[in-house]
Amino acid sequence: MDTQQAPFPLINRQAARIIQGRHTEVLVVSFIDKILILISQYGKVGSLMHTIVDQQSLTVSTAAGDLASTSSSFLLGAGSSTSKKTQLYQVYASHISQMIQHQNPMESRSVVLSLALAIQEPDLDRGQSGEEEKEERLRDRELFENVVELVNECCVWM
Amino acid sequence: MTSTSETTVLSNNNSSHRDAQQQQQGIPPSSTGTTSAPRFKVFQETFMFMNQQPVNIQVIDMDNSQWVWISSAGANPLQQQQQDALQGGGATAGAGGSGGAGTGAFGDLAMAMPAFRAGQTPVSSTLLGNPIDETAAGIARRLASKFKRQFLVNLDIPASVDNAMVLAYSERKLVDMLRVIAETTAAGDV
Numbered sequence: 001m002d003t004q005q006a007p008f009p010l011i012n013r014q015a016a017r018i019i020q021g022r023h024t025e026v027l028v029v030s031f032i033d034k035i036l037i038l039i040s041q042y043g044k045v046g047s048l049m050h051t052i053v054d055q056q057s058l059t060v061s062t063a064a065g066d067l068a069s070t071s072s073s074f075l076l077g078a079g080s081s082t083s084k085k086t087q088l089y090q091v092y093a094s095h096i097s098q099m100i101q102h103q104n105p106m107e108s109r110s111v112v113l114s115l116a117l118a119i120q121e122p123d124l125d126r127g128q129s130g131e132e133e134k135e136e137r138l139r140d141r142e143l144f145e146n147v148v149e150l151v152n153e154c155c156v157w158m
Numbered sequence: 159m160t161s162t163s164e165t166t167v168l169s170n171n172n173s174s175h176r177d178a179q180q181q182q183q184g185i186p187p188s189s190t191g192t193t194s195a196p197r198f199k200v201f202q203e204t205f206m207f208m209n210q211q212p213v214n215i216q217v218i219d220m221d222n223s224q225w226v227w228i229s230s231a232g233a234n235p236l237q238q239q240q241q242d243a244l245q246g247g248g249a250t251a252g253a254g255g256s257g258g259a260g261t262g263a264f265g266d267l268a269m270a271m272p273a274f275r276a277g278q279t280p281v282s283s284t285l286l287g288n289p290i291d292e293t294a295a296g297i298a299r300r301l302a303s304k305f306k307r308q309f310l311v312n313l314d315i316p317a318s319v320d321n322a323m324v325l326a327y328s329e330r331k332l333v334d335m336l337r338v339i340a341e342t343t344a345a346g347d348v
Contacts, residue, residue: 011260016196018192027196043197045310
């Protein structure tokens with residue numbers, strides 16, 4: 001038996017919770033050059049995005065708390081640019097990367113993010129009442145906050 | 159060639175599909191925030207190629223899909239230097255020194271989906287990395303064909319003449335590992 005065997009080179013952290021009646025799972029894998037974050041309400045990989053923090057935007061003010069600027073590109077499952085899901089996913093991607101940068105200003109790894117969330121597209125033909133819109137926004141907000149909390153439970157960047 | 163296998167199952171939730179369905183239907187929204195047991199299972203193994211070169215494989219087992227990472231330390235001397243430098247500098251820079259930075263590189267990422275109709279070749283695509291290098295996409299395609307499910311493959315072994323044998327060995331070991339996982343998870347689901 002080789003007693004000096006190196007530990008496995010990847011670090012994984014997992015967490016899950018029920019969000020709006022759905023089992024929502026987060027798995028974060030720490031590589032030396034990237035952070036992989038899998039977020040799923042369907043048990044599968046959904047849309048994949050690669051987000052880089054613009055290193056040139058990192059200044060004294062970002063170190064003090066301003067948000068760094070990020071750029072995301074879809075690797076898989078881009079969807080239409082006008083779809084709610086696509087736009088929301090871009091918000092998730094930039095927020096998560098900015099959050100990581102804020103929590104650890106020395107973190108330079110880019111993030112590969114997989115998102116598979118139950119987000120309902122608004123029915124544009126039918127239109128929405130003000131009440132429905134408000135409810136939808138609250139639901140989206142609740143989902144967002146819970147997902148971000150789950151990601152924080154799987155921190156590999158501090 | 160001996161293989162030193164330490165299969166580490168990092169999470170093991172054996173809830174059946176029926177339970178999962180009931181869970182999705184019967185839970186009131188007010189339970190938002192309740193902790194739930196993770197269902198993604200992570201399997202890790204290290205094999206020794208030619209008794210000296212470690213090949214690391216991680217498999218994330220999801221619903222009818224798997225995410226695979228294959229790496230061989232020392233397969234790319236340039237990368238090894240980079241890793242050593244990052245690890246050495248990481249402590250002073252504070253970038254994940256003790257906070258949980260892995261030491262394996264992400265490598266190329268490719269995805270493959272099984273064919274819709276029997277007899278057709280699965281489609282595969284390189285998502286991240288050198289688009290000219292089709293190695294990861296090829297592995298993903300063969301896996302999708304064999305196991306009839308979606309595969310994402312992270313390959314941290316650069317394609318070169320020197321690495322051809324390591325690559326072949328890694329793929330063989332990966333297939334063995336996936337077969338064992340399939341049996342384990344099938345048995346667990348009953």
